[in-house]
Amino acid sequence: MPTRHALPLQSYDNARKRHGNTTPATLFDDLPVSAFHRPAQDWGIYMTPAPSLLISGSAWFDGTLLFGPLQLTIGAGKWTCLLGPSGVGKTTLLRLVAGLDAVTRFDGHLNASDDLPLAGRTALMAQSDLLMPWLNVTDNVLLGARLRGKTPDHARAARVLGRVGLSDHTRKTPDALSGGQRQRVALARTLMEDRPIVLLDEPFSALDARTRSQMQDLTVELLSGRTVLMVTHDPAEAARLADTILIMTETGISSFPPPPSPAPRAVDDGETLKTQGQLLALLRQTTQQDESV
Numbered sequence: 435m436p437t438r439h440a441l442p443l444q445s446y447d448n449a450r451k452r453h454g455n456t457t458p459a460t461l462f463d464d465l466p467v468s469a470f471h472r473p474a475q476d477w478g479i480y481m482t483p484a485p486s487l488l489i490s491g492s493a494w495f496d497g498t499l500l501f502g503p504l505q506l507t508i509g510a511g512k513w514t515c516l517l518g519p520s521g522v523g524k525t526t527l528l529r530l531v532a533g534l535d536a537v538t539r540f541d542g543h544l545n546a547s548d549d550l551p552l553a554g555r556t557a558l559m560a561q562s563d564l565l566m567p568w569l570n571v572t573d574n575v576l577l578g579a580r581l582r583g584k585t586p587d588h589a590r591a592a593r594v595l596g597r598v599g600l601s602d603h604t605r606k607t608p609d610a611l612s613g614g615q616r617q618r619v620a621l622a623r624t625l626m627e628d629r630p631i632v633l634l635d636e637p638f639s640a641l642d643a644r645t646r647s648q649m650q651d652l653t654v655e656l657l658s659g660r661t662v663l664m665v666t667h668d669p670a671e672a673a674r675l676a677d678t679i680l681i682m683t684e685t686g687i688s689s690f691p692p693p694p695s696p697a698p699r700a701v702d703d704g705e706t707l708k709t710q711g712q713l714l715a716l717l718r719q720t721t722q723q724d725e726s727v
C-alpha cells in the first residue's frame with residue numbers, strides 16, 4: 435500500500451485510521467501514485483479520446499485457472515454489457531482492466547487501441563459502493579478531485595447529484611442513506627470522474643425499477659462517447675443499453691446480437707423485449723449446463 439501522506443486531502447489517512455481502515459484501499463488506486471505529484475498539464479493523458487480495449491489471455495488465481503483463454507475487443511466509445519453465471523470471473527475481468535487486481539495473475543494482453551497506458555484512464559464503479567463513511571455525500575463525490583489536488587467542482591457535483599435525485603441528501607453521511615441512495619452516490623462519483631474508459635459492476639442493481647430506468651437513461655447520456663464495459667445480471671438492462679452484448683461462461687466469451695435501435699431503448703420497445711426474452715433463455719441454458727457439470 436503506497437503512502438498517501440503527500441495527498442492534498444491530508445485527513446484521508448487519519449480518517450481511515452479512525453474508522454478502523456474499513457474502507458477498501460482500492461477506491462482511487464487506479465491512479466498511479468506518481469500521478470498525484472504531477473503538474474496539472476500532465477493530466478491531458480486522462481482526457482484522451484475513448485479507445486477500444488483489446489483483451490486476450492487467461493486469468494489465474496493461486497495456480498488455478500479462473501477463466502480463459504479468451505480474446506475480445508471492447509468497442510471504442512461503445513457500451514458493452516457483460517453477462518454470465520455467478521463466479522465465472524466478470525468482476526475479476528473488470529478489476530484487471532482497471533489495474534486493481536493484485537492477486538489474480540493475467541497471462542496475456544490488456545491494451546488500449548491507442549497504445550497509451552490504461553492506468554489512470556479508467557473509472558471503476560465497484561459492486562460495493564466504497565463510500566467513505568466519514569464524508570458527506572458531496573465530499574464523497576468530490577473525493578477524486580481532492581485526491582488529485584484539483585479544485586473540487588462544487589457546481590458540477592451539485593448538478594450531478596441533482597440528476598441522480600440526491601439534492602436533498604448532500605449533507606448526509608452514507609450511514610443515513612438507503613442502499614439505493616448509496617448506489618446513486620457511487621454512480622454520481624463515477625460520472626464525475628472524467629475518464630475515457632468506464633467500468634461498471636452492476637451499477638443499478640440496488641435501485642427500484644423506476645429509478646433504475648431513469649439512472650440508466652442518465653448514465654447513457656453522461657457517458658456518451660466513452661468506452662463502457664458494464665457487468666450486469668439483468669437481461670432487460672443489457673437489451674436496453676448495450677451496443678454489444680457479451681456472454682461469459684466457463685468455456686469462453688460469445689456475443690449476442692443487441693436490438694437494432696440505438697440505446698437507450700424504450701422499456702416497452704418490441705425488439706428490446708424480444709432480445710430480453712432470448713437472452714434470458716440463453717442464460718438459463720448456460721446456468722443449467724453449469725449446474726449439470
Ligand SMILES: Nc1ncnc2c1ncn2[C@@H]1O[C@H](COP(=O)(O)OP(=O)(O)OP(=O)(O)O)[C@@H](O)[C@H]1O
Nearest residue numbers: 495500518519520521522523524525526527537665
Ligand atoms: N479475493 C478472492 N480470493 C479468492 N478467490 C476469489 C477472490 N475474489 C473472487 N474469487 C473467485 O474468483 C472467481 C471469479 O469471481 P468474480 O467475482 O470475478 O465472479 P463474477 O462472475 O463477477 O461473479 P458474480 O456474478 O457473482 O459477481 C470466483 O470463483 C470467486 O470465488
